[in-house]
Amino acid sequence: MNKFITTIADRSDLIIEALFQHIYLSFVSLLIGVLIALPLGMFIARYRKYAESIIGITAVFQTIPSLALFGFLVPLIGIGSKTALIALIIYALLPILRNTYTGLTSVDGSIIEAGKGMGMTENQILVKIELPLALPFIMAGIRTATVLTVGIATLATFVGAGGLGDVIYRGLQTYNNSLVLAGALPVAILAILFDVILKIVEKRVTPKGLKV
């Protein structure tokens, strides 16, 4: 235990830098993932004939082992944070896309019919009915993607993108278990922290009328 504390104290520069890199990698990839998956989800919810194939493609990406995906991308893009971000975005897509699609398509048809019958345009139905009602689903997807991304971002070290994986890897190479722990623990805390924050956001955005 003592050794662990001294390790943290000695390597605090390394750990803090790695932590911020890690946050940067997870946050940016998540943000871009949302920006891609959310509109894509809305698109396939409206044009359902494309839904199967598009969700299928993201599912195939998901099945590639993460270590292998980083490996595949290096010859194509090179090393650095760009490669790491692309890999992380690919992993973030599926949960957000699938939940957005499920959320939008599971909105009660009678509510949409009522909206249409009252003269709402397709976009008004999307913004005023479908999205608010699908929001709990979408948020759940984003939360899943977040935990996933924070975990996988540890592999960014192998493409030279830094992050807490650096600390863990260094610890492994030097048989320094304290250093491994000093890298792994913040990853876990970060994942939990992000999840809690998003849970609060989810509660905030869930329409009041749905909680009764």
Next chain:
Amino acid sequence: MIIISFKKVTKRFADGTEALKDITITIPRNELTVIIGPSGCGKTTLMKMINRLETPTSGEVYIDEHPILSKDPVDLRRSIGYVIQKIGLLPHLTIEENIALVPNLVGWKKSETSDRVNELLEMVELDPEIYKNRYPLELSGGQQQRVGVCRALASNPEIILMDEPFSALDPISREQLQIELHHLQKKIKKTIVFVTHDMDEALDIADNIIIMRDGQIEQMATPSEILSYQVNDFVREFIGMKRINGKKVFGDRRLKELKSLFDTTVDREVEPVQSSISVKQAVHILKNKPQILLEVKEKGEVLGYLGYDHLLQAAVNWSGTDE
């Protein structure tokens, strides 16, 4: 007088089924017209033609002589109230926001909208102070559908479409809402098109009833007309003999139904009448010549003779069988 008219409207779905077959009919203004028929007869499809949730394969629908296919569907729908069976209130909006939906879409002033919401809630006997800020899921089914009706009336449309609005409610709320709708219609005098499969409901609330089968209209008439005269066996069966006998007003009965009371011999002056005339018409004739007998004829054949005393006897018998 006429507001909605269908001219040779046919609807064929992609799978080849013909939901509507060459329908030509007019729905009168400011009256409550019920479209009724067994499931799959095309009644809902016919109604949805009016706000263009369905479009005809061929033929044309007119509102006030204007073909609705030339109107923008969104504008058209905003000008027509719509109540659906599953109520379809938006669960994430308050009762006030739900009712204000169409006024907001067409850009009413805030104060105007809020006055209107209060007025409508009071009309359906929901205290605005209590219910305005509640959410749909906090209300009972009957209350929700009252709000559904308010929402349809909100922007004061001339036409209101109701698609089996009360069929999902429990019997007590259903009856209550039927009565309320009846009173409401007396006050607001809108053109209401009401789809149902419940004959009792239709007879209670309708000014006109359209009976449909297999995409065609079998008969259109007022409730009392339909009880006294049915064009064919299908209509008769669909209404049910019990209702036909039970709800018909005595004056609307046909003379031929009283056949068992007819005299076969004559001792007075007679006047020939058709057996299809009603008791009311018979009384009218007899009023001028109370001493004569009516010679009731069907297809040239004399069925028998009857006068005032026979009608009196019939009336006594009638009230006895009236359960």
